[in-house]
């Protein structure tokens with residue numbers, strides 16, 4: 174189980190569960206665990222069945238909940254689920270809502286994990302909604318199995334709306350809060366590509382079915398629909414909340430709320446390698462931002478390197494041309510990039526270098542010249558370096574030809590981005606980067622400020638450190654012609 178010190182202070186899983194004790198108490202846990210020579214008990218986190226047994230045993234052991242998790246459904250990881258509930262407790266305490274709490278869980282899933290935890294732990298009344306037949310049926314069974322029907326009701330959502338169907342039905346209940354763990358992805362392809370190659374592979378195995386994880390337009394569209402519907406039913410829920418799986422979507426949603434002047438706050442749910450975010454908004458008078466301010470960023474942020482991109486002779490100075498030129502340089506350096514977001518005249522890319530292709534360019538050019546003059550073209554040369562050097566030497570006419578070619582590529586990428594603002598793997602041949610440690614992983618932003626176009630590069634991680642990023646920026650400066 175992924176654990177770390179950034180979990181909510183009241184999260185019981187800040188202290189790792191005692192696997193030895195679980196193995197003694199639960200035969201099914203004993204079957205999936207193994208003990209090493211030192212007596213340490215461990216499980217295979219990559220095995221979905223082991224995850225399922227672990228979650229089942231922890232629900233029983235720590236919350237006295239007997240939950241049947243169906244074969245092909247999401248196994249809810251408890252540290253994250255608890256982080257979310259504890260943050261809602263903080264929000265409710267902040268607005269002094271202590272007793273007779275009513276909560277709405279949108280997309281409760283087969284385990285109805287949030288209603289079960291909330292009802293058992295806090296005696297909250299919960300309504301869970303679900304669109305999927307099997308998950309709906311299983312959720313009802315799980316509620317009955319735990320004799321919590323007095324506190325929990327599961328409702329089938331036969332529509333594609335998020336909350337509208339509930340309130341359209343003349344449903345009188347006013348909720349203190351709503352919560353939602355939306356399907357994160359817009360397609361199977363996005364699900365597969367979602368993890369940046371720069372990050373370590375997840376420790377846990379993969380669980381969940383397409384209907385649980387995929388929704389048209391991904392989580393951003395889902396959350397925007399939720400926000401839009403919430404505006405119609407402002408007083409039906411005191412505090413609306415949702416979980417957000419991708420940081421770039423959180424930024425978009427924060428911007429939406431800000432633009433519309435809706436009071437909001439957010440938090441980070443940390444559990445080991447996986448980080449999710451919580452977003453809350455309200456149409457009531459409480460200043461939830463002041464009452465429950467965002468948690469301090471636990472990770473160190475690096476000041477970005479800012480470079481004013483000069484105009485290139487004979488090329489109109491606009492953001493599209495600047496981006497095209499940058500993409501050419503990144504491709505030349507074999508630096509993988511993907512568009513995270515595009516809004517107006519600003520664009521944000523996630524960039525990852527897995528080999529140092531920018532150092533010793535002069536030496537490589539000299540070597541190339543020597544090889545050519547000695548007619549040694551058949552000599553074995555590193556192909557990447559060869560391509561890099563020759564492209565780098567391009568004069569501006571060649572660059573323009575390449576610009577046309579890459580313009581098509583970036584426009585194709587941006588067109589898709591405009592549709593659903595989901596992260597997109599660029600359509601060039603750098604798509605298939607193996608999952609290996611990056612030497613530089615950074616965020617590249619192109620921003621138009623009045624008449625200037627700026628490039629900002631922020632170091633995230635990588636073995637070459639910030640120095641590696643400085644070298645890349647220097648390479649861009651040298652080749653900005």
Ligand SMILES: C[S@@+](CC[C@H](N)C(=O)[O-])C[C@H]1O[C@@H](n2cnc3c(N)ncnc32)[C@H](O)[C@@H]1O
Pocket residue numbers: 247248249279280281282283286287302303304305308330332333334335354355356357384385386388
């Ligand atoms: C990522 S799963 C979350 C399940 C559970 N809440 C959890 O955290 O483990 C999303 C769930 O939302 C359901 N869902 C998708 N769209 C929905 C909608 N419009 N109304 C209600 N449920 C929906 C899916 O069927 C799926 O069970």
